[in-house]
Amino acid sequence: MPRPLSRFPTKTTVALLALAAGLAATACSPIYVIKAGIAEAKILAGRRPLAEAILDPTTDPRTRDMLTVAMEARVFAREELRLNVGDSYTSFTQLESDTLALVLSAAYPDRLQSKTWWFPIVGHVPYKGYFSEDDAREEQAELDADGFDTLLRPTAAFSTLGWFADPILSSLLRSDDIELVETLIHEMSHAHLFVSGRVRFNESFATWVGRVGAVEFFCTRPGGGADTVKCGRAQARWRDAQRYSRFLDELIVDLQGVYGDTTATAEVKLERRAEVYAEHQRRFREEVAPAFENLRYGSFMEQPLNNAVLLGQMRYYHRLTDFAALLDAHGGSLADAVAALAAGVDGVDDPFDLLPGEGPRMDSSGDSEWGDLAFASVVKAPVRR
Secondary structure, three states: OOOOHHHHHHHHHHHHHHHHHHOOOOOOOHHHHHHHHHHHHHHHHOOEEHHHHHHOOOOOHHHHHHHHHHHHHHHHHHHOOOOOOOOOOOEEEOOOOOOOEEEEEEEOOOOOOEOOEEEOOOEEEOOEEEOOHHHHHHHHHHHHHOOOEEEEEEEOEEEOOOOOOOOEEHHHHHOOHHHHHHHHHHHHHHHHOOOOOOHHHHHHHHHHHHHHHHHHHHHHOOOOOOOOHHHHHHHHHHHHHHHHHHHHHHHHHHHHHHHOOOOOOHHHHHHHHHHHHHHHHHHHHHHHHHHOOOOOOOHHHHOOOOHHHHHHHHHHHOOHHHHHHHHHHOOOOHHHHHHHHHHHHHHOOOHHHHOOOOOOOOOOOOOOOOOOOHHHOEEEOOOOO
């Protein structure tokens, strides 16, 4: 049975305060946990049942339409994709702003390895989420001063992996309905299959399920169809995601050649990586970007390129073409392909080994364990079109 919405704010706050008390003797800041716990409690306290928000006469027409699509997408994910959706996305929270939170990550400049932060229970996580911009920028400045590559970006969605009944957030409604459906299926897939200690697999898996799930939603459900505009757009965005994934995988291979040279000094590696960056930015601008049909991934050219940026992108776009090949191997059935992965992950050391093909191998050190509580939620970066 669905758990009462009213329980969770108190439960969340108590759990986070108790955890923070246990952090006093560790390197992790209890103040950080308390602030995040309070922010999460506010989100949960503001939830309204989805049907109530849709039927409320004061709800504006666009919000009502988007929430209706979200409700249909949740049913589709459960019944057609056979995802274990739990209690999430049965409610709606209106936020005070369009940005849910800021996510800070950092990486070593001479190798593809993330800096991590340690928390009891959840272990090492490769990012920290902030609900305060001032707090986020203060820590980013400290990491910059220590010589790390950094990335600070907004997020519009997250999943607590079933710990709490996540609501649909108003920040998600700023995109179109295709991105809304993709994001919701992406987040629900985390609750269905989450491999401990495998960040890159978990997020790339969710990107694949979200993109292909959106295609199936708009192309096969009643009212949709293969000849509709939204079906065509969803298909184009999935093709664009594969193009971007292929480009990033090739960039990573070249960088691994630079960082893996044991005879080169750190200074020489930084000089060579600048050359690799410049060449791939040229290739992206002249060869890759013109081929995009619907998405643009403009942030790749708009923000300074560094290892934190690349690792942040690779978490979502690693070996998507091999995920596509797995889909083909199951006759185009996403539900069957997901079921095959879920059945096989316990039998392999690296879940990427379950995919056809031999994509670039990446060291997972320093980029392995994710938080699965409210203060260290799985996050999804907004796609820029």
